[in-house]
Amino acid sequence: MIFFLVTVNSESIKKDNKYLKSSLEIPVINSDNIEVNNKVNKKIKEDIMNFYEESFKEAQSFLDDFELDESNFVADASFEVKKNTNNVISILIKYYKYSGGAHGYYEYVPYNINLKNGNMISLKDIFKNDVDYKLLINNEIENQIKQPDKQEDQDKVYDFYGIKDNQKFYLDDSKIVIYFDLYEIAPYAAGIPEFPIIVENIKPQIKEDYIELII
Structure with a gap:
């Protein structure tokens, strides 16, 4: 509880x-x-x-x-x-x-x-030392961008090249939500692009003491 x-x-x-x-x-x-x-x-x-x-x-x-x-x-x-x-x-x-x-x-x-x-808490803090967390998150974001609901909206053109060392994110339920500022990877019309990552799907890559914190 x-x-x-x-x-x-x-x-x-x-x-x-x-x-x-x-x-x-x-x-x-x-x-x-x-x-x-x-x-x-x-x-x-x-x-x-x-x-x-x-x-x-x-x-x-x-x-x-x-x-x-x-x-x-x-x-x-x-x-x-x-x-x-x-x-x-x-x-x-x-x-x-x-x-x-x-x-x-x-x-x-x-x-x-x-x-x-x-x-x-930073993103680097959450992941095990031998995990390339940037690559893991970049792949997840690229996969989400390729989803049909992202492609159908012509007003949202994503220009994504990878997350930064000080990448912005927040925690929500059992998700790590990566997000970007206005104009950072898309036009103003796209607003604040968000990419939720389900913690359960990447649990083996997360440090044990952080699993308790973020789930």
Whole structure:
């Protein structure tokens, strides 16, 4: 039986000035480990506030350069909890920026956290040392791209050459979901391409101590 020991609350910060309108929803985890809570919450809040500060400077520079009275810049942050157990929590921070034009830009930043120590989990951490995890995942993604439902949609043209060392992913149920930023492997119309990998299918390649964490 899995016990859900972590609650996730939200701290809301709203800022509205002549440079930037911003709505920030910051996750606040509350587990039975205070040290882990402090470590994780501090990291995520600092990252979100850095996003705001950088966006504010961009808007300020734009306004000053063009001598405008007010900018139309928007910078928002929200979050979604993808997996939450007593061992691991996987959170996506969803950033959105708009500075004019046809549409805004959004980016998802993952936090896959080992709740035993508060450390972030990387793809390399999950797989056994003798496993070429990049090759394994690349093959799986290429196979999914070749599926008929991907090929029939002409608006989605994938330009995939392999995952990166710091490849983005999140954990969801018993899956590792690999995903890519806007424009990274496909046009804007394709959105955020996602490729779920079922853990059970690659179980022999995963380190024993991580099987418990991610399943």
